[in-house]
Amino acid sequence: MNQTDLVRQLALVVITDERLSEPLGLDNVLLQALKSGAPAIQLRAKEATAREMSAMVRVFLPMVRSFGALLFVNDRLDVALATGADGVHLGPEDLPIKKVRSVVPPNFIIGYSTDDPKEAIRAEKDGADYLGVGTVYPTINKPNAGEVIGLSGLKSVVESVSIPVIAIGGITPKRATEVVGLGARGIAVMGAVMTAPDPGETVRKLLSAFR
């Protein structure tokens, strides 16, 4: 995938949380999000076993693909590889990017979470395709997400790298316009879509920041 296509697909990454999605059900939330144009889904299931996660990918991947969206797997490179997902999203506790790059197929997408400009530069050099940067705004859904870095923290990373930066952490439709204005090429949301009474409507509003 070329950089332009990748940036378009990264405009909005919907991160899953089965518990948060309970009222509507995760499959229903994802279907509504995809129908409304969500271009990327990140399957996140911290409590699931590898077997359970791969079963989830097996269910969701055909649906995601049928809408032309991408499916990333959080943390687990093995699940991503074994299921043929489009990429993996890694953090500091996961495998080093350089090692991951050396074993994945050519077009496999590697995302990396950091809020530190130096680490961002290293991640880009090591082969990351994009960065997830936050927590930009306070959020209640991921209490361990780390320090709130604010818009200035986001800007520091955006200015340090040339790969796309995706802003994460408390992003609402209004704030999406704000972070995009600062140079973020996309946004990632979890609670905003997972807990939305109308996930499709939320996705459409979030995507309007890119028009």
Add this chain to the structure above:
Amino acid sequence: MNQTDLVRQLALVVITDERLSEPLGLDNVLLQALKSGAPAIQLRAKEATAREMSAMVRVFLPMVRSFGALLFVNDRLDVALATGADGVHLGPEDLPIKKVRSVVPPNFIIGYSTDDPKEAIRAEKDGADYLGVGTVYPTINKPNAGEVIGLSGLKSVVESVSIPVIAIGGITPKRATEVVGLGARGIAVMGAVMTAPDPGETVRKLLSAFR
């Protein structure tokens, strides 16, 4: 690796446990075990992150290789692939064997834990290279290891498959002779070596069951 070589390498699989090895230190225990001829090490670190596990493999792999031994990674296919380890040892909660086989390099070794003959047959068909079967004898080091299947349970699996069966669970040097007599092609031990005052001596005694 051909079947004969693999069987020779599987005679004794030393499974790591950093906590149990504390008195001597894991690196020291492994060095003594390898010097005494342990032909395979399985890196097991349930509490470690993928990053920590890959750092451990990076340290141990050159040492293991220098003794002509094999290094398997417990559970984490991603760690095994990214570090160039010799194989992965999977269980029912890990990725399905068939999917794993489809993404690993040609000589990559896949082990699978089961105590059920039907599951053993399926694992062989799906591409497992060997089976870890137990718990044969009661053990205090792995309280969640599952039911004690005894020698009769081991025999049922041995008679169901043609791939090598490695007996696990409470194996002592004397019991090693017993399980080998029943058709197990190898043994796997954790506590017996990890907590041994002289791990080298224990390894030599365990290996003598194969003479």
